[in-house]
Amino acid sequence: MRERFHDELQMLLDRLNNLVSLVGRATRHGNAALLDADGDLAAAVIRGDETIARGQSDVDAVALDILARQQPVATDLRTVVACLRMSVELRRMGKLAMHIAEIARAHLPGPAVPEDLLPVVRAMADRAQQVLAGAARAIATRDDTAAAVLERADDDIDRLQEQLYHAVFAEPRSRAAEDIVDLALIGRYYERFADHAVALAREVAYLAGTRPLDAAPAGT
Amino acid sequence: MRERFHDELQMLLDRLNNLVSLVGRATRHGNAALLDADGDLAAAVIRGDETIARGQSDVDAVALDILARQQPVATDLRTVVACLRMSVELRRMGKLAMHIAEIARAHLPGPAVPEDLLPVVRAMADRAQQVLAGAARAIATRDDTAAAVLERADDDIDRLQEQLYHAVFAEPRSRAAEDIVDLALIGRYYERFADHAVALAREVAYLAGTRPLDAAPAGT
Numbered sequence: 001m002r003e004r005f006h007d008e009l010q011m012l013l014d015r016l017n018n019l020v021s022l023v024g025r026a027t028r029h030g031n032a033a034l035l036d037a038d039g040d041l042a043a044a045v046i047r048g049d050e051t052i053a054r055g056q057s058d059v060d061a062v063a064l065d066i067l068a069r070q071q072p073v074a075t076d077l078r079t080v081v082a083c084l085r086m087s088v089e090l091r092r093m094g095k096l097a098m099h100i101a102e103i104a105r106a107h108l109p110g111p112a113v114p115e116d117l118l119p120v121v122r123a124m125a126d127r128a129q130q131v132l133a134g135a136a137r138a139i140a141t142r143d144d145t146a147a148a149v150l151e152r153a154d155d156d157i158d159r160l161q162e163q164l165y166h167a168v169f170a171e172p173r174s175r176a177a178e179d180i181v182d183l184a185l186i187g188r189y190y191e192r193f194a195d196h197a198v199a200l201a202r203e204v205a206y207l208a209g210t211r212p213l214d215a216a217p218a219g220t
Numbered sequence: 221m222r223e224r225f226h227d228e229l230q231m232l233l234d235r236l237n238n239l240v241s242l243v244g245r246a247t248r249h250g251n252a253a254l255l256d257a258d259g260d261l262a263a264a265v266i267r268g269d270e271t272i273a274r275g276q277s278d279v280d281a282v283a284l285d286i287l288a289r290q291q292p293v294a295t296d297l298r299t300v301v302a303c304l305r306m307s308v309e310l311r312r313m314g315k316l317a318m319h320i321a322e323i324a325r326a327h328l329p330g331p332a333v334p335e336d337l338l339p340v341v342r343a344m345a346d347r348a349q350q351v352l353a354g355a356a357r358a359i360a361t362r363d364d365t366a367a368a369v370l371e372r373a374d375d376d377i378d379r380l381q382e383q384l385y386h387a388v389f390a391e392p393r394s395r396a397a398e399d400i401v402d403l404a405l406i407g408r409y410y411e412r413f414a415d416h417a418v419a420l421a422r423e424v425a426y427l428a429g430t431r432p433l434d435a436a437p438a439g440t
Binding site: 064067068071073074077081084085088165168169175176177178180181183184185188 | 385401408
């Protein structure tokens, strides 16, 4: 019984890691689609959203099975509850990567990001990949201190978002309203993405028992 | 033991309903702050965000206590798991209401929404209140058919968002870039708000046992 339980918990973590990998790939490809105006990558990210949805269901199915049949307590219970919430965060990060890819696709064959704004958008895209990688490491190593580090990275992204908006405001007449709207949304998507990464790291701290569940949830 | 369990489940649902009420008030006040450029209401919504955070923690604390000590199964287990996920959705709806209030405040003493766009933004704000009310009713009555109804209302909001964006595109030169960005974000906030309401209704269907957990999560 105990051994079987251990196997199921391991399966749960494996499925969570699989979901993290899927979202990591969608993020990298979505970023490249946006920054390089790459239609093939954009299409791949949009198609891949269904795989991420299945990845979430796979996590949830094992978690619920454990709750229903093994009645875990203490750390094991926190692990299962944290996985049920992390799967939601990861699913939404996948959706945000898809939205980035959709904006890239809508502007093809041209770029969605005008050349003067590429540096700041590239910085946001890089940070997004970094915070997800940081959250993934925190999950893998059960590092309950990662949330503090990621919160600082999240502040960086908030500042980059402001920088992007200011740059958009600086020369408004030279841009189409459509482009301004898409740039506003790109900024918002990356900002949200980082918030979700912080939420993931906070779940790790909850799981490790050093923080109450979602006591101060990340942005929105 | 059994009676005590029943009391705890009831307390869980009471706290969830309390959170729904708090978010409902934030939504109404956030909408009024935006549409009437009302600074007092905007400030109240922004201040109230902390109360909503506590409301979420209150739900989660009871849910985790039940999981840890009562080891529920079947419908009871689904109820607790659904509450743990609904509290996250509601918290984020509260945050979106706060963002609406923040945009309203940033434009004071003037309005954030120019007069020609008031009708479409008002329609989005009304729909947001309706979908939350619909989700609240579904929770109260365990109506597992509400998700389908709310999905249609969600489609309406998506259409209104497109209408808003098209109106913004139609006369871009007459608007400041700052205003275009805020209008894009207002559209996005309401669209997300409705997605969360649909997610709530889907959790109700999960709770009622007629739908697997989050099998097709709402937007992002």
